[in-house]
Amino acid sequence: MFRKFFLLIAAVLLGVTSVASSDQTTILHREIKLSGEKLVEVKIEFGAGELKIGKAQGKVLFDADFEYPKEKLQPVVEYSKENSVGQLKLSMERKDEGTHWKDFKNTWNLRFTNKVPLSFDIEMGANKADLDFSEFKVKKLNIETGASKTTLRFNRPNKEVMEELKLAVGAAKLRAEGLGNANFKQMCFQGGVGTYTLDFRGDLRQKARVDISMGLGQLTLLIPKEVGAKIDASGVSLCVFSVGGFEKQDKTYINESYGKTEAELIIHLECGLGSINIESVNNKGGD
Helix, strand or coil, rough: HHHHHHHHHHHHHEEEEEEEECCEEEEEEEEEEECCCEEEEEEEEEEEEEEEEECCCCEEEEEEEEEECCCCCCEEEEEEECCCCCEEEEEECCCCCCCCCCCCCCEEEEECCCCCCCEEEEEEEEEEEEEEECCCCCEEEEEEEECEEEECCCCCCCCEEEEEEEEEECEEEEECHHHHHHHEEEEEEEEEECCEEEEECCCCCCCEEEHHHHHHHCCEEECCCCCCCEEEEECCCCCCEEECCEEEEEEEEECCCCCCCEEEEEEEEECCCCEEEEECCCCCCCC
């Protein structure tokens, strides 16, 4: 315990902090240097506002700018390292419980290293989020959102095998792009009453299972023609369901590439009163 506490204090001292204030908001800059980590576990608890994730430059583990109302909020950055595993937690301390989130500006611009593997656990409330994991080595990604508008991107192949990708989305709008580049083994998506697009284009390199559960939302799946795909729709009952570019076999659908490619998508669907639209698209360029 003492060792871990010492490393926490040391990491904070190694980081760089600067603050600039105005009448409305305060801008806080935080930076933590790399110090031999082999894995970093990141926990983000973001109540409301605007959240951005991107790549840091140089020999930096974490680099961030927080813009927030100092009378109402305080960002909290906690970092420790033990046995070459870093643990970074980002949260916010709310000073005025009587103030609604929509009454002020709260923006986090977070940048992470692409030099070591990362594991992300992200909880978001009522916010707008632009989450770009294109440059990272992601081992695990878990995202839970409330009433948010979120864009999730993997524009380039993930250099790590992702053991698990979990998305739990409420009354929100979500677009996840380049999921084929995420290099996941298992993906789980749970949707509520929002509008969602899951785009599986990219460089899929293995057999991957996708479990999808829908409530009252509207979901669009974009499946590349060049990747073998099998869809089990036995869990679809009252859901409005449409599929293009697949051959139907009872309650199962397969595309022309199924059984012909080493990488495959095996998708299991469960849907209540929502709607699911599945489109067969070109893996490169337009649909």
